[in-house]
Amino acid sequence: xxxxxxxxxxxxxxxxxxxxxxxxxxxxxxxxxxxxxxxxxxxxxxxxxxxxxxxxxxxxxxxxxxxxxxxxxxxxxxxxxxxxxxxxxxxxxxxxxx
Amino acid sequence: xxxxxxxxxxxxxxxxxxxxxxxxxxxxxxxxxxxxxxxxxxxxxxxxxxxxxxxxxxxxxxxxxxxxxxxxxxxxxxxxxxxxxxxxxxxxxxxxxxxxxxxxxxxxxxxxxxxxxxxxxxxxxxxxxxxxxxxxxxxxxxxxxxxxxxxxxxxxxxxxxxxxxxxxx
Numbered sequence: 558x559x560x561x562x563x564x565x566x567x568x569x570x571x572x573x574x575x576x577x578x579x580x581x582x583x584x585x586x587x588x589x590x591x592x593x594x595x596x597x598x599x600x601x602x603x604x605x606x607x608x609x610x611x612x613x614x615x616x617x618x619x620x621x622x623x624x625x626x627x628x629x630x631x632x633x634x635x636x637x638x639x640x641x642x643x644x645x646x647x648x649x650x651x652x653x654x655x
Numbered sequence: 656x657x658x659x660x661x662x663x664x665x666x667x668x669x670x671x672x673x674x675x676x677x678x679x680x681x682x683x684x685x686x687x688x689x690x691x692x693x694x695x696x697x698x699x700x701x702x703x704x705x706x707x708x709x710x711x712x713x714x715x716x717x718x719x720x721x722x723x724x725x726x727x728x729x730x731x732x733x734x735x736x737x738x739x740x741x742x743x744x745x746x747x748x749x750x751x752x753x754x755x756x757x758x759x760x761x762x763x764x765x766x767x768x769x770x771x772x773x774x775x776x777x778x779x780x781x782x783x784x785x786x787x788x789x790x791x792x793x794x795x796x797x798x799x800x801x802x803x804x805x806x807x808x809x810x811x812x813x814x815x816x817x818x819x820x821x822x823x824x
Binding site (some may be wrong): 559560561562563564565567568570571572573574575576578579580581582584585587588589591592595598599601602603604605606608609610611612614615617618619621622623624625626627628629630631632633634635636637640645647648651 | 664666667669670671673674676677681686689690693696697700701707709710711712715716719720723724728731732734735744745746747748751753754756757758760761764765768769771773779785786789790794797801804805807808809811812813815816818
């Protein structure tokens, strides 16, 4: 049934969200973003499967491409940050005093 | 054993292993261990796509994530040469609040999920030909815009990560 796939998707999204909030390392935070992207992709594919429509699969393709470009730009930003300040923890970067 | 039971058994295996692997990604102390947990996680997600009759997505998942994104992560870790995570603490100060907010989100979300009813009257068959013709006819404009997005991400990634020479005063 579709409910079990959606429950799987919600579980993985929650674990990714927990990791994104509580980890300090910037690269592990990006990995948690990938986990959340994958959870949403599973739910879109299950809607496509049980709804009998191919649009969900096309959307998953677009989502995978956007996730790839997000990882490239995010890792480039982290690399530039580490090169400029030698810090790779999210709670050490607090110069804006938000 | 009929087909339904086998599918259910595979689903239960994938549920447990995907949960354990993602917990391994967020809880392991060494960052290389996180990357390898993420590798097995992505391969399991590809298998879930196969369980959902979408073969093309499985191939794209393995090609793009395992072959592209994960290699990018490994290269970034190698370039940054991170070793000091073993000595520092892993989590932020307000980690308990983060876990609480996420679990609240999960409870609300799963209570919404259990209400969804979709009868599988016309379950799709696996057909990459229909997907390709849909991608090149109805979704042609988003497809072309996506190539532009990838080009911009490529140029932007190179420009941000470029090593600038020190400016002399």
